Amino acid sequence: MMMKHKRIAALLLALTAAFCLTGAANAADESPVVWEGTLTEVLEDGFVMQEADGREILFNVDEQTALDGFETLEDLDVGMYVIVESDGRLTKSIPPQAHADRVTCYWLAGQVESVDEEENTFLMQTELGEVIVHQGDLTSQVEGSFQIICANIVADVIIRLSKDAGRYLAKDGIFITSGIIDTREQDVLDALEQNGFQVIERRTSGGWVALACKAKAQ
Numbered sequence: 001m002m003m004k005h006k007r008i009a010a011l012l013l014a015l016t017a018a019f020c021l022t023g024a025a026n027a028a029d030e031s032p033v034v035w036e037g038t039l040t041e042v043l044e045d046g047f048v049m050q051e052a053d054g055r056e057i058l059f060n061v062d063e064q065t066a067l068d069g070f071e072t073l074e075d076l077d078v079g080m081y082v083i084v085e086s087d088g089r090l091t092k093s094i095p096p097q098a099h100a101d102r103v104t105c106y107w108l109a110g111q112v113e114s115v116d117e118e119e120n121t122f123l124m125q126t127e128l129g130e131v132i133v134h135q136g137d138l139t140s141q142v143e144g145s146f147q148i149i150c151a152n153i154v155a156d157v158i159i160r161l162s163k164d165a166g167r168y169l170a171k172d173g174i175f176i177t178s179g180i181i182d183t184r185e186q187d188v189l190d191a192l193e194q195n196g197f198q199v200i201e202r203r204t205s206g207g208w209v210a211l212a213c214k215a216k217a218q
Contacts, residue, residue, distance in 0.1 A: 032087065032088070032102075032184065033086055037051040038079060039077070042077065046100070056095040057090065057096055058093075060098070062099075068105070069106040083153070085103075086098045086100055086101050108124060121133060122135075142168055146170055147172075149168060149175045149176070151178070152178045154181075158177045162175075162188075169215060172214065174212055174213065175213045175215075176211070177213070179208065180211070185209045188209075197215060197216065199213050
């Protein structure tokens with residue numbers, strides 16, 4: 001009877017270990033979910049973001065959250081556009097809640113001097129001087145070629161940008177991508193490979209990856 005109990009215990013331990021290993025493997029394979037929208041409320045430890053379809057999500061922010069483009073929640077304000085990375089899990093509360101693993105928000109502060117509706121641009125007076133802002137999707141407003149193109153933003157946007165970046169990169173130019181969470185690095189590498197880039201340098205810091213690329217020789 002004692003031997004039977006030992007065999008049952010050993011079987012239970014083996015099943016438990018297999019379940020834990022499977023769960024760990026699945027967690028490692030999960031890619032972060034990217035949310036985009038406009039801030040409707042900024043709280044002491046988070047914010048409410050409204051997506052394009054009108055749905056609102058409350059994101060909780062803590063010391064584990066990476067902030068890109070700003071330093072504290074006090075820098076944010078209602079109406080700003082943010083990009084949020086999370087594990088995709090939402091509570092069933094109203095509004096649904098999630099933990100923000102990374103929040104990206106860039107902005108220019110200044111006075112709008114003029115608007116050109118035909119060109120879909122406007123002129124701003126900022127502390128950097130006069131800045132012409134083009135409203136468009138990634139490369140839709142860009143002309144010419146450049147020696148260096150930089151994209152410090154979430155992986156999904158870099159993947160989209162990699163489809164067009166080569167058209168604007170001068171001969172022997174460098175395409176620098178950063179802000180890539182390490183769990184999405186392979187997705188970005190695959191996109192770069194498919195769109196004719198080769199990585200010439202790779203750097204990492206605290207779970208984030210930066211890649212310098214050049215167009216493959218024809």
